[in-house]
Amino acid sequence: MNVLTHGSQLALNPLDPNSLLSSFGAVGVLVVLFAETGLLVGFFLPGDSLLFTAGLFTTTGSTAVLHLPLGWVLAAAAAGALLGAQTGYLIGRRGGPALLARTKNPKLHQAVERSGELLAKYGYGKAIVLARFIPLVRTVLNPMAGALGVPASTFTTWQVVGGLLWSLGVTLAGHALGSTIPNIDHYLLPIVALVVVVSLIPVALEIRRARRAPAGGS
Numbered sequence: 001m002n003v004l005t006h007g008s009q010l011a012l013n014p015l016d017p018n019s020l021l022s023s024f025g026a027v028g029v030l031v032v033l034f035a036e037t038g039l040l041v042g043f044f045l046p047g048d049s050l051l052f053t054a055g056l057f058t059t060t061g062s063t064a065v066l067h068l069p070l071g072w073v074l075a076a077a078a079a080g081a082l083l084g085a086q087t088g089y090l091i092g093r094r095g096g097p098a099l100l101a102r103t104k105n106p107k108l109h110q111a112v113e114r115s116g117e118l119l120a121k122y123g124y125g126k127a128i129v130l131a132r133f134i135p136l137v138r139t140v141l142n143p144m145a146g147a148l149g150v151p152a153s154t155f156t157t158w159q160v161v162g163g164l165l166w167s168l169g170v171t172l173a174g175h176a177l178g179s180t181i182p183n184i185d186h187y188l189l190p191i192v193a194l195v196v197v198v199s200l201i202p203v204a205l206e207i208r209r210a211r212r213a214p215a216g217g218s
Helices: 002-008 015-026 024-040 047-056 070-095 097-101 106-130 137-147 152-180 182-215
Strands: none
Touching: 015 024, 015 047, 015 182, 024 047, 024 070, 047 070, 047 097, 047 152, 070 137, 106 137, 106 152, 137 152
């Protein structure tokens, strides 16, 4: 109750993990992960930094802005990641390639191309798991897997494996760091900034690879 009351006094910023968690707590984790992994419109949401920050908030004490129960955060993270991916797959299976073709955002188009490359290069299992750890790609690969006709049983098995590794792993990493460093909430902003930078490294590498590809192919 205190968390929601405090959050209601703040202007909600959907790109700020602190704002999302202050406003909605563990429920915000579920909703954001569902949107990021299941709906193309959620590609801009801060999945990695939200999970890590939520993990930090499970260890902070009375000096913290808020404190979240670890069990509820882990359950919300897993539910959002798994339900979102399965929903994205079903949308892609019903909408087909036309759904992705209508996407006008250039970053999403690059993610579509990379998703296809991952599926072709690594096979269904590895690609579905790896995609979880690449921003934008984890948004696009699920509907693309449905559009390309990846068997439902295969997709479900590997998206559960990848979804749990990603959602629980990143959250527990934040929890572990918060348990190690006293008053971790004092360093929240620089830590979240570092997580954002690290999570964007795969995107930067993909952009660099895409720019070099024409020169290498000529």
